[in-house]
Amino acid sequence: MPAWLIWLDRKLPRRLTSRITLAMVVIVIAAGLITTVAVNVVLSRSLTNELVRYGEALTLALGESLANALVEGNLVTVRETLDGAINNNPDIVYAFAFGPGTPVVHTFPGGFPADLTYLLSAHNSLADSGVLLRTEQGLVHHFVYQPFDGLPAEIHVGVSQARIAVEQARITTIVILLTAVGCLAAAVITYVFSHLATRPLAELTYRVQRLGQGSLEERIDLPPGDEIGDLALAFNQMAAEIAQAIQQLQTSESGYRDLLTAASAVGEGIALICDDGPQEGEFLFVNDTFARLAGFQPDELIGANAATILHPDSLENARHIWQTIRARTMPTISDELVLVNRHGEEYVLETAGTLVDYQGKRALAWFTRDVTERKVREAENARLWQELQQKEQLRGELLARAIRAQEDERQRIARELHDATGQSLNALVFGLNAVNAALAKEPESAPELIERLKISASDTVKELQTIIYDLRPSLLDDLGLIPALRWYAQERLEPQGVQVNLSVSGDAQRLPAELETALFRIGQEAITNISRHADAHQVHLAVQFAPEQIQIMVCDDGIGFVLPDALNRHGQRQGLGLLGMQERAALLGGQMRVESKPGGGACLTAVLPLRNIS
Amino acid sequence: MLPFLLLLLLVACQSGAPSLSVSLAGNLIESDLYPAASSQAAGWQIGFDRRLEPKEDVRQIASLANWLTHQTGLPISVYVSHNDGRTIVDDLCDGDVALAAVGTVSYLQAHDLCGARILVRGRNGDGNDTYRAAIVVPADSPLQNVADLRQHTFVFGAPNSTQGHLIPRLMLQEAGVALEELRAYSFSGSHTAAANAVASGRYEAGALQDTLARELAQRGLVRVLAYSGFYPASGIIAGPDVPEKTVALIQQALLTLDPAGRDAAALYQWERSEMPLGFVLASDEDYETLRHVARTVGLLEP
Numbered sequence: 001m002p003a004w005l006i007w008l009d010r011k012l013p014r015r016l017t018s019r020i021t022l023a024m025v026v027i028v029i030a031a032g033l034i035t036t037v038a039v040n041v042v043l044s045r046s047l048t049n050e051l052v053r054y055g056e057a058l059t060l061a062l063g064e065s066l067a068n069a070l071v072e073g074n075l076v077t078v079r080e081t082l083d084g085a086i087n088n089n090p091d092i093v094y095a096f097a098f099g100p101g102t103p104v105v106h107t108f109p110g111g112f113p114a115d116l117t118y119l120l121s122a123h124n125s126l127a128d129s130g131v132l133l134r135t136e137q138g139l140v141h142h143f144v145y146q147p148f149d150g151l152p153a154e155i156h157v158g159v160s161q162a163r164i165a166v167e168q169a170r171i172t173t174i175v176i177l178l179t180a181v182g183c184l185a186a187a188v189i190t191y192v193f194s195h196l197a198t199r200p201l202a203e204l205t206y207r208v209q210r211l212g213q214g215s216l217e218e219r220i221d222l223p224p225g226d227e228i229g230d231l232a233l234a235f236n237q238m239a240a241e242i243a244q245a246i247q248q249l250q251t252s253e254s255g256y257r258d259l260l261t262a263a264s265a266v267g268e269g270i271a272l273i274c275d276d277g278p279q280e281g282e283f284l285f286v287n288d289t290f291a292r293l294a295g296f297q298p299d300e301l302i303g304a305n306a307a308t309i310l311h312p313d314s315l316e317n318a319r320h321i322w323q324t325i326r327a328r329t330m331p332t333i334s335d336e337l338v339l340v341n342r343h344g345e346e347y348v349l350e351t352a353g354t355l356v357d358y359q360g361k362r363a364l365a366w367f368t369r370d371v372t373e374r375k376v377r378e379a380e381n382a383r384l385w386q387e388l389q390q391k392e393q394l395r396g397e398l399l400a401r402a403i404r405a406q407e408d409e410r411q412r413i414a415r416e417l418h419d420a421t422g423q424s425l426n427a428l429v430f431g432l433n434a435v436n437a438a439l440a441k442e443p444e445s446a447p448e449l450i451e452r453l454k455i456s457a458s459d460t461v462k463e464l465q466t467i468i469y470d471l472r473p474s475l476l477d478d479l480g481l482i483p484a485l486r487w488y489a490q491e492r493l494e495p496q497g498v499q500v501n502l503s504v505s506g507d508a509q510r511l512p513a514e515l516e517t518a519l520f521r522i523g524q525e526a527i528t529n530i531s532r533h534a535d536a537h538q539v540h541l542a543v544q545f546a547p548e549q550i551q552i553m554v555c556d557d558g559i560g561f562v563l564p565d566a567l568n569r570h571g572q573r574q575g576l577g578l579l580g581m582q583e584r585a586a587l588l589g590g591q592m593r594v595e596s597k598p599g600g601g602a603c604l605t606a607v608l609p610l611r612n613i614s
Numbered sequence: 615m616l617p618f619l620l621l622l623l624l625v626a627c628q629s630g631a632p633s634l635s636v637s638l639a640g641n642l643i644e645s646d647l648y649p650a651a652s653s654q655a656a657g658w659q660i661g662f663d664r665r666l667e668p669k670e671d672v673r674q675i676a677s678l679a680n681w682l683t684h685q686t687g688l689p690i691s692v693y694v695s696h697n698d699g700r701t702i703v704d705d706l707c708d709g710d711v712a713l714a715a716v717g718t719v720s721y722l723q724a725h726d727l728c729g730a731r732i733l734v735r736g737r738n739g740d741g742n743d744t745y746r747a748a749i750v751v752p753a754d755s756p757l758q759n760v761a762d763l764r765q766h767t768f769v770f771g772a773p774n775s776t777q778g779h780l781i782p783r784l785m786l787q788e789a790g791v792a793l794e795e796l797r798a799y800s801f802s803g804s805h806t807a808a809a810n811a812v813a814s815g816r817y818e819a820g821a822l823q824d825t826l827a828r829e830l831a832q833r834g835l836v837r838v839l840a841y842s843g844f845y846p847a848s849g850i851i852a853g854p855d856v857p858e859k860t861v862a863l864i865q866q867a868l869l870t871l872d873p874a875g876r877d878a879a880a881l882y883q884w885e886r887s888e889m890p891l892g893f894v895l896a897s898d899e900d901y902e903t904l905r906h907v908a909r910t911v912g913l914l915e916p
Contacts, residue, residue, distance in 0.1 A: 098649050112643045
């Protein structure tokens, strides 16, 4: 739109009625001015033409009436005729005439104006035609008539144009008055008509405002057939469509709210983040779950940038997710992001998003779920799984070792039976053969041989008892845990110069065989390890009976060891021994721990519960 | 903006015509102003007997003068004699005019006074080179012949008019009606004035040229009481001082005049003149009869 139209639009009143009325007044004024000008122009030309025709006719008539008198030199007649003409025609300002040989006869009372001599044919050719004179009495149209061709005779008449000016002024006044009346009438009529025309518009405006305020039932009852009626019809259709759309929207929003409520109920955090315009990246909506997770009230987060609550390491990932959603390559995308709440606590969020329209803006609907605890549990499970795997591996190794140990033990027993007992029994067989030969050949030597055989048989029995005790001391079955432990420690350690102290506390009693066997084997393994690796001087055995449990502790002052290293020596006897002790304790619901450091000795403690032992 | 433009347009429209600025109240000339040094132009002047209104006579003779100028190359212009008691005969014999369109009486007087020469005489509407007079009465007049005019008023034309005075005097004389037997008579000065006087009823009878009388009778304004016999028509005469070659040149030109045809546009209402069809050659002998009558009625010096 041109600048002058914008300027005009600013200057004009705003109301349509005022504008129409003003426009009509302007049109009427313009029309009046145009009419005034046109009427003046036409009237001026018409009156001028009429004046010219009148003046020519008058001059012709006057000239014809004076021709005879001029020819005859009848100056009195000429003078009277001129006077009569000027007296009977108020428009005639002056008249003068002359004929062949006559002086100029004129109507000027004081003398003939010298300026007019230039209009005489003898001096000025202009006298042949009318000419306009500007005189003290206003504009005067000067006419001349020459009645005779070739004779110096002329009749001059000056006709005032004042009548034209007066007529013009009168017509102009009338037109201006009519224009003023027209303006007033136009203003009144235009106001009335524009009011009538704009009244439906005002009604329409009111209805539209009501519609805008939410009154969807607003309808306009205007007769169709004109523009406003069509507009009202269109409004009604629009209102109906808007009501229907809003109804659908409300239904949709209701579902949407239900969806949000349901999502919130199951712990889903929901945030709507502006996706365009200057608010891009700012929260438009957050539910309570999301706000609570971020450590804020929902209102505090509205307008805040989403990046402010994300962990710096998650920002790049978050941008990538957002761009992917924008690119519509995927309607939603799931990923994990780390949120840092206002207290600095980090939460792992499982997120998904999609683009929606919210309050007329494009927004990213961001669905979040706190999976921090689940992630911790998953880590713990992974760790436990790893431990289980290790234990399974160790258990397998232990089983293999147990099988090997069993085979070793069988081999050892076989070897010992072969090397010791077998040899002794072979010697007894040879001795008995010798006795039998002696009895036949030298009977006196038989008792001596029998005595040696008796000693040899006794040694064989002892060897057999040793082998049997190594397998399972009968003391354990006969006398119980404490005597068995004392006997075994003394048997294995004291020959190496190690001093053994055994203390018992609590209400010592016999325990179920399974429990006693487990505790004996733990103690046996600990004593064996000390015997083989500890290089100890003193060993302290302590058994503590409690109502619910029993504890055994074996401590030495040996060279000690690094516990993890000892446990990781899977292929070594010591490592497997420790694990075997743990397994025995665990099988009975107990625990075992080992404390040691290089040069600081070692102390093994095993605690087994009593309640599940029948 | 728009009203301003319209006002400009209005002003422009109002002030469109050129004008001269003159003062009507200042620089006045108190004594008589004569726009021309002389009312008569240089060259040969042609005067005339007044027949119709003076302006009509002037226009007819002026057109003939212009035609003659064009035909002969001689500067010939009309001569207007003021009503100061002098006649065309006086002007011709005094040398004020060289030529004159006159009736028989004036020719006879000029010839008798100073030897003026007749060059041509006119042909009337019938093509004749003679004309006649008529005595008319009002259309409802009871008079039936010229003799009935006794004790009635009578109006003549000009005193030295052939058709308005000379021939009617002869008609009255032939009818035995003397002027003294008329109840009253006067000279109106022209055929038109005489016709008006009769048609209006101011006079019971009057003398007119025959063509005018017939025209008025046809229109019902008058009734022709009697026509005269035919006499040589009016003509163009030359003064005694006009050189013969000039006279001959003008005479030859006049004989070629064709008022009803070729030269109609150059002449002013020539059909209303006494020589509507041009001229024929004339001689003094043609006027002997009328000269006798004129002398008888006293129009010529004894």
